[in-house]
Amino acid sequence: MSLGRPESQLQVAEITGVTRGGKGTLVKTVVESREGVASEETGLDYRALTRFLERSGIIEVDMPDDVMTRAVMAVDSRMFVSALARKAELITEVGRKSLYADDIEAMVSNIGSVPDVRTAVKDGFKTRVEAVRDSGDYNFLLVDGRNLAPVVREIDDVDLCFRAFVKCNATEAAWRQTEAAGLSIATPAGEEAFRSHLASVRSRNKRDGSRAIDPVRTDPRNNIYSYWAEPWRVSDTVVLMEAVGADIDALGLTEQRNVGVTGGKFDTFFYCPDPEAAADAAIMGRQLLFDTAPFRMKDPRGEASVAAMNQAVLEMYDNLTSAVLVH
Numbered sequence: 472m473s474l475g476r477p478e479s480q481l482q483v484a485e486i487t488g489v490t491r492g493g494k495g496t497l498v499k500t501v502v503e504s505r506e507g508v509a510s511e512e513t514g515l516d517y518r519a520l521t522r523f524l525e526r527s528g529i530i531e532v533d534m535p536d537d538v539m540t541r542a543v544m545a546v547d548s549r550m551f552v553s554a555l556a557r558k559a560e561l562i563t564e565v566g567r568k569s570l571y572a573d574d575i576e577a578m579v580s581n582i583g584s585v586p587d588v589r590t591a592v593k594d595g596f597k598t599r600v601e602a603v604r605d606s607g608d609y610n611f612l613l614v615d616g617r618n619l620a621p622v623v624r625e626i627d628d629v630d631l632c633f634r635a636f637v638k639c640n641a642t643e644a645a646w647r648q649t650e651a652a653g654l655s656i657a658t659p660a661g662e663e664a665f666r667s668h669l670a671s672v673r674s675r676n677k678r679d680g681s682r683a684i685d686p687v688r689t690d691p692r693n694n695i696y697s698y699w700a701e702p703w704r705v706s707d708t709v710v711l712m713e714a715v716g717a718d719i720d721a722l723g724l725t726e727q728r729n730v731g732v733t734g735g736k737f738d739t740f741f742y743c744p745d746p747e748a749a750a751d752a753a754i755m756g757r758q759l760l761f762d763t764a765p766f767r768m769k770d771p772r773g774e775a776s777v778a779a780m781n782q783a784v785l786e787m788y789d790n791l792t793s794a795v796l797v798h
Contacts, residue, residue: 480630481604482792483612485620488637489687490675491644493763497637498613501788505611509603512615516592518570519561521579523554526565532574536581536678543585551591571651576671580678583617589684593622604629611792618685633753636689639764641676642727643708645669657716666723695760696752703764711767750790 486494498510524530529546530539554561562570569575582588596619603612604626614623623631639647645668646656654661679687689695705727713719719728752759 480628481600481612482610482630482632483600483614483623484633484635485614485616485623485631486635486637487617487619487687488635488761489639489644489679490672491647492637492639493761494615494637496763497635497761498615500785501613504785505788507608507610508613509609509611510613510615511596511599511603513592513596513619514616515570516555516558516595517579517583517588518575519558520551520554520588520592521575521582522565522570523561524582525574525578530578530582532577539578539581540585543582543588546587548587548591551588552594555591555595573667573671576675580675584678584682584684586684593619597622597626600626600629617679617687633749633759634690634757635749635752635759635761636695637761637763638689639762640703640705640708641669641672642705642712642724643764643767644672646708646712648672655715656712656722657718662718662721669723689760690758694757696748696755696757697760697762698748699762699765703762708764708767747790749788750793 486498488494495512495514498512502508502510521530524543524546525532529542534542583592596616600612600614600623603609612629620631620634623629645665648668649656649661649665652664654664656662656665676687709719709724709727712722712724719725749759751757
């Protein structure tokens, strides 16, 4: 599918959200399945800068948050610009996987809270978006990042047509991170990793949501359009964890059994999506709230849930782009 570009403008969708919410999966699914779609992100910039600062001896993973922040604020902002210009070289040297290691996960939120860092990253992002616009090769750009809408609005001949906030509960996020490390939550090693990841995800989400600059939050309630008819409950995730043999008490989730109890039963209709949600959100100028946790419901073992999510994302995208053309 390729879109006509109204008035020669590049259409942009901003995809923001919480740690391990599924932003990257959503963007990748659309880019790989639809023609004329490009993507940009800032997350890798922050991670690369974090690794650069760590390798330069400016920060260490065991530094207190306030000490780390002050250390980064003391750095000449030109160093951030220079490091970002050499991002590809750094990734080649340390490997992309290194930028998602536990030490980076623990530090990147602090680094991203520094004003000069955010300015450098956003300036680089703006330049890349302008390059996509000027190439003429793409009709649609999916932007994966936090609070990039104001930057997009500053760029000529670019139309911000859609905003989505992608999320999942911290328990699901930690489960994903454990699986990404090749571990099962039903094993002692997986239990230990899960508990560590859960503490890290909760800490990062709290910092990201409360920082003074670009806090990671949804729009005010009256400006949100939810993709699902009903919200997914933390206890639903816990039920699915038990289904794969996890020891809920050992994972430290005993109390979460009672968070919005559903009795361990799932009703597909109860969690049905609103097929017109993306289009309606775009037309009304609202932010779409897209919770990815329900995709565990299809098949905790993997393939079916991924297929279901991919299909839902593509349907959402197709409805959105139809609305953009009509609008």
